[in-house]
Each structure stands twice: as C-alpha cells, then as structure tokens.
Amino acid sequence: MKSKYITLLWVFLCFSSSQHLLANESDLVLKNQQGELFELSSMVGKKPVYLKFWATWCKPCMQQMPHFQHAYEQYGDTIDMIAINIDLNDDPGAVAAVNKRFNLTMPIMTDHTGKVAQHYQFIGTPFHVLLDKTGKVIFQGHEADKALDNTLRLLSHDGMVAKPHLLDEGNKQAATALIIPEYGLKAVLYTATWCDWYLADTRPSMAKNCVAAQKQMNTLAKQGIDSEARISQLWTDQAAVDEYIEKFKVIHPVYIDHGNDLFIDNKVSSVPTLVIYKNGRIVNRISDFSSPVNL
Structure with missing residues (x-):
C-alpha cells in the first residue's frame, strides 16, 4: 500500500489552465523569516523566477536541497529564486534547521495563507515552478532532473523558453460543498x-x-x-x-x-x-x- 502512495507523491498530478497562470496578482503574498510580508508581484515579470515548494518533513525535498542551492549559486544572478515552505505541519524552528543544515543562501519564505500554492495548483512537495521573464509559467515538475536543469539553463540566457514543460492538465474536480447547519x-x-x-x-x-x-x-x-x-x-x-x-x-x-x-x-x-x-x-x-x- 505504501509503495502505491509513494508513487502518488510523484505522478498523481492533475492541473488545469497551467499555461495561462500568471503570478502578478495582488493577493499572492509570502512571509519571510523575519515575519515581513513579500508581494510576489514585485518580482514577477522582470526576470525569470524559480519557485520551489517544500516542507521540512518531506524526504525528497531534503534530498533535493543541495541541487537547489547549487542552482541558486549558478543562476541566482539571472533567475530570481525563492524556497517556499508550504506551512503545513511546520514551524519556524524546523525551517531554520533546514536552512542551517544545507547552508541555504536563497530567500526562504512561507506560504502562510496557502494561496500561492493554490494559485499554482500544486498537489505535493517537492514542486518546482519556473516562470519566464514575462511571468508565464513554463515549467512544472517534482524531480530535480535533466528537464529542470535544461529549463534553468535556457532561462538564464534570455529569460524565455520556446517549449513549456508542464504537467498534465484537465480532470480538475470541484470539492463537495461543506454544509454547516444553522442550529446544532x-x-x-x-x-x-x-x-x-x-x-x-x-x-x-x-x-x-x-x-x-x-x-x-x-x-x-x-x-x-x-x-x-x-x-x-x-x-x-x-x-x-x-x-x-x-x-x-x-x-x-x-x-x-x-x-x-x-x-x-x-x-x-x-x-x-x-x-x-x-x-x-x-x-x-x-x-x-x-x-x-x-x-
């Protein structure tokens, strides 16, 4: 049973309208480690952006952290990068411990409202989202693999990618309405x-x-x-x-x-x-x- 669930961590992904997602919306706000709010719109649309969603208890996330730090050291001058903790069953102390463990130097922020993850229709950590210099989502993925590396390399040149690498679209389901009784x-x-x-x-x-x-x-x-x-x-x-x-x-x-x-x-x-x-x-x-x- 567990092996089936672990497979789901990587491949059970249903997204819709990913190609049209733009992050320059006023309500997409993150919180940095000092507790200050950061509007994602202040970054998007100026140069490429790499958003990595993660959690401290996520084993693949920890395995990928050295790759993420290396990517930041290699492309940080041409691509804005943020490590976004999803703020589910996490706390600042655990986030700080991961920061220290891997000597992370990129900005680390928390999706304290959950709205940034919701906007990008993310369904599991680790989750990579790359935006080109216009703010268009051109990459989605979970693995730190050749496809991610190639996209980072292309973005670092002129901020654009000819062919997006997106996860499967469609099959988006609506949640069953929660009925709260007026009395009782x-x-x-x-x-x-x-x-x-x-x-x-x-x-x-x-x-x-x-x-x-x-x-x-x-x-x-x-x-x-x-x-x-x-x-x-x-x-x-x-x-x-x-x-x-x-x-x-x-x-x-x-x-x-x-x-x-x-x-x-x-x-x-x-x-x-x-x-x-x-x-x-x-x-x-x-x-x-x-x-x-x-x-």
Missing part, C-alpha cells in the same frame, strides 16, 4: 490520508496524533454528532481515500478538499485539526488528540 453541532476533521504513515519516521508524534484524531472522530459519529472529514488534496486521490476509510473503519463521510479551498478558508495549517461549529459558527479548534474530545 457539526464536527469537521481536516486531515490527510498519508499523515499516519508518511510522518511516522520524521514526525512520529504527529503521525500518532493523526491516528488518534480519526479514532475519536469515529467515537463522535457513534455519539450521533454530525461529523465528517475533509482530506487535503496533497498526494491524494479517491483510491487513497477509500483505503483510508477501510484502514480506520471510518463511519462518517470523507471528502477530498479539491483545491484546498476549505483548508485555506478555515486557516488550517496543520493536520489533524478538528473544527467544531455550533449554530453555524466556529466555536473551537482541536489539534491535540492525546485525550478524548468531549463536546
């Missing part, structure tokens, strides 16, 4: 199909927390509380959701948050997070499941 309680667990096993080595406490969260959600559902789970779209398809349901014997509805709109709207930056609604409004957020949830 509603429990929504924001989680991921992979957090119990993928984080087992790098973040074991988080992995255990993911297991405990789902077990407690089953308990809430048995108590008659209106309950459901929203699954992050990262590295997930319906087959992964089906296996998740079977593994944890889930007895409540489970939906993929295609586009991660609900994660963004509800400011969920860690999994698992249980959001409690009462009479149509959020009244509580729970992220520690070491003790039973009592509603």
Whole structure:
C-alpha cells in the first residue's frame, strides 16, 4: 500500500489552465523569516523566477536541497529564486534547521495563507515552478532532473523558453460543498490520508496524533454528532481515500478538499485539526488528540 502512495507523491498530478497562470496578482503574498510580508508581484515579470515548494518533513525535498542551492549559486544572478515552505505541519524552528543544515543562501519564505500554492495548483512537495521573464509559467515538475536543469539553463540566457514543460492538465474536480447547519453541532476533521504513515519516521508524534484524531472522530459519529472529514488534496486521490476509510473503519463521510479551498478558508495549517461549529459558527479548534474530545 505504501509503495502505491509513494508513487502518488510523484505522478498523481492533475492541473488545469497551467499555461495561462500568471503570478502578478495582488493577493499572492509570502512571509519571510523575519515575519515581513513579500508581494510576489514585485518580482514577477522582470526576470525569470524559480519557485520551489517544500516542507521540512518531506524526504525528497531534503534530498533535493543541495541541487537547489547549487542552482541558486549558478543562476541566482539571472533567475530570481525563492524556497517556499508550504506551512503545513511546520514551524519556524524546523525551517531554520533546514536552512542551517544545507547552508541555504536563497530567500526562504512561507506560504502562510496557502494561496500561492493554490494559485499554482500544486498537489505535493517537492514542486518546482519556473516562470519566464514575462511571468508565464513554463515549467512544472517534482524531480530535480535533466528537464529542470535544461529549463534553468535556457532561462538564464534570455529569460524565455520556446517549449513549456508542464504537467498534465484537465480532470480538475470541484470539492463537495461543506454544509454547516444553522442550529446544532457539526464536527469537521481536516486531515490527510498519508499523515499516519508518511510522518511516522520524521514526525512520529504527529503521525500518532493523526491516528488518534480519526479514532475519536469515529467515537463522535457513534455519539450521533454530525461529523465528517475533509482530506487535503496533497498526494491524494479517491483510491487513497477509500483505503483510508477501510484502514480506520471510518463511519462518517470523507471528502477530498479539491483545491484546498476549505483548508485555506478555515486557516488550517496543520493536520489533524478538528473544527467544531455550533449554530453555524466556529466555536473551537482541536489539534491535540492525546485525550478524548468531549463536546
């Protein structure tokens, strides 16, 4: 089962309208390590841009960091580069540790709202996005391979590439609407199909927390509380959701948050997070499941 999921980390990618994505939108804001806000539009459209999305607990991301630092040293004068932490189950201390470990010298920023990742329709780390000097997306990928290196080399010459290298387009799905009742309680667990096993080595406490969260959600559902789970779209398809349901014997509805709109709207930056609604409004957020949830 795990080998199937690992394959998904690299190849299960569905994007739409990638060729027309431009990053010069006013709401695309990142946060640097000093906590200052940075508008991506101030960089795009002047010279080529390389955006690398990553997480500290992502094993392939760590394997690629030397390549990224080398690329910055080689092309940093002609291509603007940013290491963008996706801010999911991460913290400044962990980001700083990676910075120190690999002696990174490029700008390191955090996608604290999730909107930059959403704009580029990213579905898993590591994720490379290259823009030409006009701001057009001309490369998307996950591997630090020859295709990435060739595109960087071409961009460094005159800032343009004749033939884009984009991931498959189409098959974009709409998320099932979240219905919050006007009266009464509603429990929504924001989680991921992979957090119990993928984080087992790098973040074991988080992995255990993911297991405990789902077990407690089953308990809430048995108590008659209106309950459901929203699954992050990262590295997930319906087959992964089906296996998740079977593994944890889930007895409540489970939906993929295609586009991660609900994660963004509800400011969920860690999994698992249980959001409690009462009479149509959020009244509580729970992220520690070491003790039973009592509603």
